[in-house]
Every structure is written in C-alpha cells, then in structure tokens.
Amino acid sequence: MQRVIHIFKKEFGVYFVSPIAYIVISIFLLVTGWFFFSAFFLFNQANIRGFFALLPITLSFVVPAVTMRLFSEELHVGSYEILLTMPVTFLEVIFGKFLASVAFIAAMLVPTISYPISVSFLGQLDWGPVVGGYIGALLLGAAFSAIGLFASSLTRNQIIAFITGVAICFSLTLIDKMLFFLPRSLLGLLQYLGADFHFSNISKGILDSRDILYFLSVSFIALYGTYLGMQEKR
Amino acid sequence: MIQVQGLTKYYGDLCAVDHISLDIQRGEILGLLGPNGAGKTTVLRMLTGYLRPTEGTIRVKDYAIDKNPLEIKRLIGYLPESAPLYRDMLVYDYLGYVADIREIDKNRKFTKIRKLAELCGLNEVMHQPIGELSKGYNQRVGLAHAMMNDPEILILDEPTSGLDPNQIAEIREIIRRIGKEKTIIISTHILSEAEAACNRVVIINRGTIVADGSTETLGQSTSQGHLITVALQNADLEAVERELYSIQGIEDISALDEQGDSLEVRITCRYPEDLRGEIYKRIKQTNWVLMEFHQETRSLETIFRSLTKEA
Known part of the structure; x- marks a missing residue:
C-alpha cells in the first residue's frame, strides 16, 4: 500500500512538472466554460445541467490525453524495465497510476466549481444535482481513466494510446445516442452499456447503485485488461 | 547465492536463451560476455524477474523467482542497458522516489542519497532533470539507482557502453570498490572490461554457455602456445x-x-x-x-x- 502511494505521488507530480497538466486543464476549462455559458442565458434557468450534459463527451477526449503517457512513455523510454525490477507488484503499479490519473481529473474539475457558485448568485440553484453531478463526474473520470490506462498499456506509441482510448470512451458515450439505429431486441443491453445513460442518471441527483456499479465494473474490467497486458509483456 | 537451472527463453519461435545453468557464489564478480544478440540481456532480465523464463528455474538464496519475486527484487540492484530513467524528473527527486519504493527508512533516506551522490559523483547535477544529463551522468544516476538498497546482488547490463575512457575508468573503480562485499554480474561485449573487473567470466553464444571460468583458467583452456x-x-x-x-x-x-x-x-x-x-x-x-x-x-x-x- 505504501508503494502504491509512492507511485501515485510520483506520477501525479510528473503531471505538474511538465506542461501537460496546464495545457490539458486550460483546454478543458475553456471548452466546458464556453459551451456551458454560451447557451446558459438562453434557457434562463439557474442550473448547470448544460455543463454536465457535455461532460461525458469532453471527458472522453480529455481523459485519454491525461492517461496516454502512463504506460506508453515508460515502454518507449524503457523505464518500464526499471519500474518492474524494483520490488513492486503489477497491481501496485496499476493502482498507483490509476489513482494519479483520477486525482488529476479531480484537480481538473475543482475550478469548475466556480460555475455552480456563480450560477447560485443568479437564481435559486438546487445543489442536489450539482453534488450528484460531481460524484458522477468522478466516477466517469475513473472509468475513462481505467480505459485510457488500458489503451496506454497496449502500445509504446502515445498517439496510438490516445486514439485507442478516445475510440473506446467515445463509443461508450455515444452508444446511448445511437440507440435509434440499433435492433430493438438489444436496446436494453446497449443502453445499459452506455456511459452517458448512467452519468445522466447520477447528474439528476439520483444516486442509484446500478449506475455506481456500472462505473465500478467498467473500471475493474479495464484495469484487469491492463493487468493482462502487463502479464503478456513478460 | 544464485542458482540457475536449465534456463530457456523463447521469443515466439526464436530461441534466445537455450538451457543455461549457472551457479554464482557470494562475492563473485561475474562477467557475462558474448557477441551482440547472444542472449546476455535476456538472461539478466530473467534473473531480475522482468521476463518470465519459458523453462527452467532461478533460485536466489532460498527464494524461487516464480514464487517470491518481490523478495528477490529486494536483494537485487539492477541497471538495465543504457539506463532508461524518467527524463522529466530531477536527479534528487528520482533518487528520493527510488528510496521510497525501496522502503528506505525516512531518517536514513537523506544520508543515503548523499552517500550515493558522493560515491557516483552526482553532486553537481542533483538538481537537473535527468533528460538533460550527458550519457555518462545518466549512467551514474542509474548506478546510484541500482545501489539504493545496498543490494547483495548487483546486476549491471553494459554499464560502460557509450562512455568516454575517463568515465569508463571511474565506473570500473566504483564497481571494484563495491565489489568487495557484493555479488556482481556484469554483461559486456568489451573484453578488456571483463578482464579488468571480473574474477569469473562466462561466455555465451547463441543462447548457450560456451566457456565458464576465471580469467586465468580460461586463458589456459585453449591449447595454444605462448x-x-x-x-x-x-x-x-x-x-x-x-x-x-x-x-x-x-x-x-x-x-x-x-x-x-x-x-x-x-x-x-x-x-x-x-x-x-x-x-x-x-x-x-x-x-x-x-x-x-x-x-x-x-x-x-x-x-x-x-x-x-x-x-
């Protein structure tokens, strides 16, 4: 457990030593801020549903950009060998990196709290859905982090890792919107697979165990895939 | 100290290491020699637990590599070929990170890093990013990394490749100094290095051991006159x-x-x-x-x- 924390601290620190953190956070805030506030005044309603509605799509681009280096860079430089010949287990490595990515996404979401705060000055803001939305955003970020980590463990090329990650996250987000084209018999199943579907439930302020279970199981499956990928390299 | 039995590694169909058996005693400085692609690095990677042998067993002290990999990794300090380190980190931060992972006591951590920096001549570069260091310094950081936990076994994969003659002499001097109480395995294709630093030489070619002995006995073994x-x-x-x-x-x-x-x-x-x-x-x-x-x-x-x- 100690070693998970050390790996976490190192990975999290590296984000802020290099310019990646600042670039990714700036772009994220710019995109979400712009899309949210440009439509906000048209509705004339004091809620931040617009912000959360866009979040799955934004995150499915941003999170893979955060996670793409976690394994690919190590594989490319060769420091992977150094990491694995130190007394650490695969699981410690995976969890350390996973937590670093989740913490980074949390840090990225912190400045957006200014949106509900400024909205609360304009009208009666219901804080329930806001809290739910942030819990959902963290769960979504964790699930996408796990997927991005898995994509990163597959290749030593960061660009490929990014594109693979985006492809998986984006399909999970969009599957919900594509239901119209899909066969009726599969509808229930496919809807259940969509990340957007579960996220929108939570961001309404309803904390359903099914939705939480969904994000946890996506994380688990992706992290287990990462573990298998590491085994495969030996 | 280290017993290797019938060690074999296949990469797909390619046999990189073919039934190697070795017995390494405490205090030996073993030079692993061989032409490029002979399987030196593969052998070392299996010894350090990075690669899994296709066949064969490795025992270090009383531990088997497939059952107690963590215990073995704690005993071993390893410097991979060309020392691939985290380029974004400062040397000091990196050594601190290694000390943490190696579970060095908090109070001893600082003195330990200072001592290693002294030994490896890193004092001037402690606050530079590793990516900006010259090859020689990079290698020395790698060496400091490998010695962080006072390992009983030190495994160095081509520790002097790419260095200038002064740096090579320095690294050899470090190896000799620490070699008095430790078991060291060095792979190299520079023969003078093995002659200068090692007391036992194993030559491998195409994944098999073709010669094994002290530098002197190897010299006598080929029946050619003076x-x-x-x-x-x-x-x-x-x-x-x-x-x-x-x-x-x-x-x-x-x-x-x-x-x-x-x-x-x-x-x-x-x-x-x-x-x-x-x-x-x-x-x-x-x-x-x-x-x-x-x-x-x-x-x-x-x-x-x-x-x-x-x-």
Whole structure:
C-alpha cells in the first residue's frame, strides 16, 4: 500500500512538472466554460445541467490525453524495465497510476466549481444535482481513466494510446445516442452499456447503485485488461 | 547465492536463451560476455524477474523467482542497458522516489542519497532533470539507482557502453570498490572490461554457455602456445631464424617490423612450453642488442573469438 502511494505521488507530480497538466486543464476549462455559458442565458434557468450534459463527451477526449503517457512513455523510454525490477507488484503499479490519473481529473474539475457558485448568485440553484453531478463526474473520470490506462498499456506509441482510448470512451458515450439505429431486441443491453445513460442518471441527483456499479465494473474490467497486458509483456 | 537451472527463453519461435545453468557464489564478480544478440540481456532480465523464463528455474538464496519475486527484487540492484530513467524528473527527486519504493527508512533516506551522490559523483547535477544529463551522468544516476538498497546482488547490463575512457575508468573503480562485499554480474561485449573487473567470466553464444571460468583458467583452456615478442638491434631476420629455429619447441618465427638494422619478431612456441630462458640464452651468445622481450598471455580476446566465431 505504501508503494502504491509512492507511485501515485510520483506520477501525479510528473503531471505538474511538465506542461501537460496546464495545457490539458486550460483546454478543458475553456471548452466546458464556453459551451456551458454560451447557451446558459438562453434557457434562463439557474442550473448547470448544460455543463454536465457535455461532460461525458469532453471527458472522453480529455481523459485519454491525461492517461496516454502512463504506460506508453515508460515502454518507449524503457523505464518500464526499471519500474518492474524494483520490488513492486503489477497491481501496485496499476493502482498507483490509476489513482494519479483520477486525482488529476479531480484537480481538473475543482475550478469548475466556480460555475455552480456563480450560477447560485443568479437564481435559486438546487445543489442536489450539482453534488450528484460531481460524484458522477468522478466516477466517469475513473472509468475513462481505467480505459485510457488500458489503451496506454497496449502500445509504446502515445498517439496510438490516445486514439485507442478516445475510440473506446467515445463509443461508450455515444452508444446511448445511437440507440435509434440499433435492433430493438438489444436496446436494453446497449443502453445499459452506455456511459452517458448512467452519468445522466447520477447528474439528476439520483444516486442509484446500478449506475455506481456500472462505473465500478467498467473500471475493474479495464484495469484487469491492463493487468493482462502487463502479464503478456513478460 | 544464485542458482540457475536449465534456463530457456523463447521469443515466439526464436530461441534466445537455450538451457543455461549457472551457479554464482557470494562475492563473485561475474562477467557475462558474448557477441551482440547472444542472449546476455535476456538472461539478466530473467534473473531480475522482468521476463518470465519459458523453462527452467532461478533460485536466489532460498527464494524461487516464480514464487517470491518481490523478495528477490529486494536483494537485487539492477541497471538495465543504457539506463532508461524518467527524463522529466530531477536527479534528487528520482533518487528520493527510488528510496521510497525501496522502503528506505525516512531518517536514513537523506544520508543515503548523499552517500550515493558522493560515491557516483552526482553532486553537481542533483538538481537537473535527468533528460538533460550527458550519457555518462545518466549512467551514474542509474548506478546510484541500482545501489539504493545496498543490494547483495548487483546486476549491471553494459554499464560502460557509450562512455568516454575517463568515465569508463571511474565506473570500473566504483564497481571494484563495491565489489568487495557484493555479488556482481556484469554483461559486456568489451573484453578488456571483463578482464579488468571480473574474477569469473562466462561466455555465451547463441543462447548457450560456451566457456565458464576465471580469467586465468580460461586463458589456459585453449591449447595454444605462448607468443613471445622480441625486438633486436643489429640483427637480420635470416640470422635470427637460423639461430632460434634450432631451439626445440619453437613453431614459428615471423617478422613484425623491420627497419634498418632493428628487427621485431614474433615467436610462437609449442603448447605448453615456456621457452623464454632458452631464447634469452641464445640471444646473449650473439652480438644482437636486445631492446624488448615479452611474452603475451593468450588474451581473452582470442578465446572469445575462437569460441563465438560463426561456423
């Protein structure tokens, strides 16, 4: 457990030593801020549903950009060998990196709290859905982090890792919107697979165990895939 | 200390290491020699637990690598080829991170890092990013990394590759200093390095061990005679040949250099005779002036070449 924390601290620190953190956070805030506030005044309603509605799509681009280096860079430089010949287990490595990515996404979401705060000055803001939305955003970020980590463990090329990650996250987000084209018999199943579907439930302020279970199981499956990928390299 | 039994590694269909067995004692400095692609790095990677052997067992002390990999990793300090480190981190931060992962006590951490920086000559670069260091410094950071936990076993994969002669001498000096109490395995394709630093040499070729022994015993194992080089003045080749061929046991005399009346010849003796006394007696009887006289021991290089030459 100690070693998970050390790996976490190192990975999290590296984000802020290099310019990646600042670039990714700036772009994220710019995109979400712009899309949210440009439509906000048209509705004339004091809620931040617009912000959360866009979040799955934004995150499915941003999170893979955060996670793409976690394994690919190590594989490319060769420091992977150094990491694995130190007394650490695969699981410690995976969890350390996973937590670093989740913490980074949390840090990225912190400045957006200014949106509900400024909205609360304009009208009666219901804080329930806001809290739910942030819990959902963290769960979504964790699930996408796990997927991005898995994509990163597959290749030593960061660009490929990014594109693979985006492809998986984006399909999970969009599957919900594509239901119209899909066969009726599969509808229930496919809807259940969509990340957007579960996220929108939570961001309404309803904390359903099914939705939480969904994000946890996506994380688990992706992290287990990462573990298998590491085994495969030996 | 380390027992390796029937170690084999396949990459797909390619057999990189083929049934290698080794027994390494405590305190040995073992040089792993071999041409490029012989399987040196693969062997070391399996010893450090990075790669899983296709077949065979590795035991370090009482631990088996497939059952207690963590315990073995705690005993081993490893410097991979060309020391691939985190380029974004500062040297000091990196060593601190390694100390944390190696579970070095918080109070000892700082003094430990200071001591290693002293030993490896890192004091001037402690606050630079690793990616900006020269190759030599990078290698030294790698060495400091490998020695962080005072490992009982130190495994260095081509520790001096890409360094300039001064740096090579420094790294060798460090190895010699720490080698007194530790078991060290060095892989290299530079033969003089193995001769200078190691007390046991294992030569592998195409994944199998072709020679194993101390540097001296390896020299004797190839049944070739001694080579003697003699530089003379006031002599000509014909007279030298006439005089020396009469000695029993001389197989060949060839001129290396002939300028005016100075002459340098190489004499090949029959194995295993030592004819230096006899040759000197003959030369003393003539009016040749003896400028140089020495016997070469068969170098590791000749052994290496004869053992690893492509068939």
